[in-house]
Amino acid sequence: MKQEKRSRILLRLFLSTLSLSAFTFGGGYVIVTLLKKKFVDEYHWIEEAEMLDLVAIAQSSPGAIAVNGAIVVGYKLAGMIGAIVAIIATIIPPLVIISVISVFYTAFRDNFLVSKLLQGMQAGVGAVIASVVWQMGADVVRSKSTASLLIMAAAFAATCFFGVNVVVVVLVCAALGVVRTLLHRKEDL
Amino acid sequence: MTLLQLFLSFLQIGAFSFGGGYAAVPLIQGQIVNQHGWLTMSEFTDLITISQMTPGPIAVNAATFVGIKIAGIPGALVATLGCILPSCVIVTLIARLYLKYRNLALLQGVLGSLRPAVVSMIASAGISILISAFWGADAVIAFATTNWSMIVIFLLCLVLLLKCKLDPILVMVLAGVINLVLSVIRV
Numbered sequence A: 001m002k003q004e005k006r007s008r009i010l011l012r013l014f015l016s017t018l019s020l021s022a023f024t025f026g027g028g029y030v031i032v033t034l035l036k037k038k039f040v041d042e043y044h045w046i047e048e049a050e051m052l053d054l055v056a057i058a059q060s061s062p063g064a065i066a067v068n069g070a071i072v073v074g075y076k077l078a079g080m081i082g083a084i085v086a087i088i089a090t091i092i093p094p095l096v097i098i099s100v101i102s103v104f105y106t107a108f109r110d111n112f113l114v115s116k117l118l119q120g121m122q123a124g125v126g127a128v129i130a131s132v133v134w135q136m137g138a139d140v141v142r143s144k145s146t147a148s149l150l151i152m153a154a155a156f157a158a159t160c161f162f163g164v165n166v167v168v169v170v171l172v173c174a175a176l177g178v179v180r181t182l183l184h185r186k187e188d189l
Numbered sequence B: 001m002t003l004l005q006l007f008l009s010f011l012q013i014g015a016f017s018f019g020g021g022y023a024a025v026p027l028i029q030g031q032i033v034n035q036h037g038w039l040t041m042s043e044f045t046d047l048i049t050i051s052q053m054t055p056g057p058i059a060v061n062a063a064t065f066v067g068i069k070i071a072g073i074p075g076a077l078v079a080t081l082g083c084i085l086p087s088c089v090i091v092t093l094i095a096r097l098y099l100k101y102r103n104l105a106l107l108q109g110v111l112g113s114l115r116p117a118v119v120s121m122i123a124s125a126g127i128s129i130l131i132s133a134f135w136g137a138d139a140v141i142a143f144a145t146t147n148w149s150m151i152v153i154f155l156l157c158l159v160l161l162l163k164c165k166l167d168p169i170l171v172m173v174l175a176g177v178i179n180l181v182l183s184v185i186r187v
Helices: A002-023 A028-042 A048-060 A065-108 A112-142 A146-161 A166-188 B002-016 B021-035 B041-053 B058-101 B105-135 B148-162 B168-186
Strands: none
Touching: A002 A028, A002 A065, A028 A048, A028 A065, A048 A065, A048 B058, A048 B105, A065 B041, A065 B058, A112 A146, A112 B021, A112 B041, A112 B105, A112 B148, A112 B168, A146 A166, A146 B105, A166 B002, A166 B021, A166 B105, B002 B021, B002 B058, B021 B041, B021 B058, B021 B105, B041 B058, B041 B105, B041 B168, B105 B148, B148 B168
């Protein structure tokens, strides 16, 4: 009886993460919202407050947020096996779609029309990234935190002008974050 | 050997991209374009464009795309595995600690310090994409070599995104179509 229920949960988990991954455009932030809708509002498998924390884990851990979101939900519902089922369901759609596209890409890249279309889209994707940076940067500026502004300026100089490896920047900032949090905690006590 | 290199490169991309979305872009560029030369800058930009228009995380899309180009289907699988392995380990570990202690203060403190740096790293990657778009993948930056129609398209897209709040996918398609029409007219 219990065995049967577990396999049904795994199947529902697999199918819902698969369809979310296949049809969600717009990145990880959108997908975690949809995960919440599915598992909290529709299935009632996870409490709202707990889901908020699980989403926070997915967003603050390294890696793709969609993958992380699938892992936390899968792990919460069915342990390790749940996490593995959710991961597989999440990566199947991009794996298949990009495999097909990459075949067409090599065949069509040299076509005049396709190459001009892609060339124009380079300016478009540059604009998309610029607008994302503009919005994220404005949030940092608005936070009026001197430390955040310094980190932003230093990280920009390091990666853009001095060619510092991104991994180094991440490690330094993470260490800084640990120190800042621990210092804050001391003040609170 | 190639498979191992693919695996290790994407392992780093998976382990050090914090904050989701475009956070993986500078890491992918560093590993795939700068360090290993598996993609040219313009192929890399095409990859980011394609990732934008298809579902799925950028890093997983990149793993599949680069993996197939370098070592076929096994390459795609190995690269994807490398890219998600750090998530699997770290996220389940944190989830387990959380379900036990219910405290995320340290984790969010770390993210607070990382976020401003992530903005800058995405900006740097964006600048190299724009340089490649305006002056070609390996051309010198000079007035004479500037592709002016690309700069106009870029500025137009920026206005459509920031002022008109149009959907990014729509804006990118529009950019492609405008450039196509301009090139056909010129020919």
